[in-house]
Amino acid sequence: MKAKDQALTIYDVAQRAGVSIASVSRVLNGHTTPRPETRERVLQAVAELGFVPDGAARALSSRLKEVVAVVYRQMWLDSADEPVFESEAENLAFVDVMNRGIEVAARRRNFDLLMSSVDVHDHLPVARLHSLAGKSDGILLHDRVLTPAAIVRLADRLPVVTLAGTPTRASVNVVGDNATGMRELVQHLIEVHDARTIAFLSGHADSPDSVMRAKAVQETAAAHGVTALLGPAWEGEYSANGGARVIRNLLDGGGTLPDAIACANDQSALGAVYALRERGYGIPEDVLVTGFDDIPLARHTSPPLTTVRQPVQQMGTAAFDALYSMIDGKKPEQRQLTLPVELVLRGSCGCVPQNAGGRGLS
Known part of the structure; x- marks a missing residue:
C-alpha cells in the first residue's frame, strides 16, 4: 500500500487490475472500446484502491491519444x-x-x-x-x-x-540480422559459385542497414581472399532506378563487371538486372545478382532473385x-x-529455385 502522502495514479489502477494504462484510460474516460471483462477489472481495482481521479489524474488519462x-x-x-x-x-x-x-x-x-x-x-x-x-x-x-x-x-x-x-x-x-544474412549470402557466392570479385550495390549512404551489410560483404570477402568493390560508385539508394543507374554508369565508363553483385535490397537488384539485360548481359550467365528482403516480386522475376528473406x-x-x-x-x-533472417537461393545466382522457404540462418 502506498504511503498516505503518495497519491494514487492510473498506473496503480493498471497494476492492480493487470491491464494496460491505455485500458484504464478508456474506462475512466467512458470509451466503449474496452471489453466488458476489462472494464469490470478496472472498476474493481478502482473500488479496492479507493482511487478518485483528481485533476492531475484526469489530465493524465485524457492525454492518452491512442x-x-x-x-x-x-x-x-x-x-x-x-x-x-x-x-x-x-x-x-x-x-x-x-x-x-x-x-x-x-x-x-x-x-x-x-x-x-x-x-x-x-x-x-x-x-x-x-x-x-x-x-x-x-x-x-x-x-x-x-x-x-x-x-x-x-x-x-x-x-x-x-x-x-x-x-x-x-x-x-x-x-x-543484417550481418548474418549478408555473410551467409557472400559465402555462398564464393564457395558455391566461385565468385572472385563481389560488388556491394549499397542503399543510402547513411542507412544503418546498408552500412552493416557493406561491412559484412567486406569482411567476408577479405576472409576468403576475394576482392570486394564498394564506395560511392556503387551507391544505389535502395531503388530500382538507383540500381540501374549504377550499372549504366559502370558500363558507360568502360568498367568491367564483377563476378557477382550483392545488392543492399531487392528493389536495387531489380534495377540492376533491368540495366544488365538492357545491355545484353545474361543473369546468371555473365554476372550473378542477389538482393536482400525477399519482397513478393523477387520470386516472380526472370530469373527469380536470390535474396535474404527478412520477416x-x-x-x-x-x-x-x-x-x-x-x-x-x-x-x-x-x-x-x-x-x-533466411537465405533464399534462386536462379539469379545460378541455383535451382527452391520450392519452399529457404535455408535458415542461426
Missing part, C-alpha cells in the same frame, strides 16, 4: 530518372509491408496510425517530428530519419522506436509492440531487437 506516428523516408524521382521506374516513388515495397505489420498490431490495441514521410535528403526534419510528437503517444521511425543524438532528444518527449535504425539509451531499435511484417509488429509497452510505462528489457 495514436502512434509512423515516419518513413521517401525518395522522389526527377526528370532525369528512367521512365520505366516512374511509379516507384509510390511503390515502397519494403516500407509498405513493414507498415502493414505496424497497422495489424495497432488495430489489436485500438490505436490509430498517423503516417508521414520525409525526403530522404532531409537530414534536419526535427521541427516536423516534434510537431508529430505533439499529436501522438509514441513515434516509430524508419531507417535513419534522425541522428542518434536527435532521437535521444525526441525520446525526452515521448517513447521512440526505430526500424532498421540505431539503438540509443533512450529508444528501442528493431532490425533484421518484414513481423518487424513492424514487433516495433509497435515495443512502443506500446513503453507507452504503457514499462522499461524495455533490451534496446536492440534482432530478428532472424
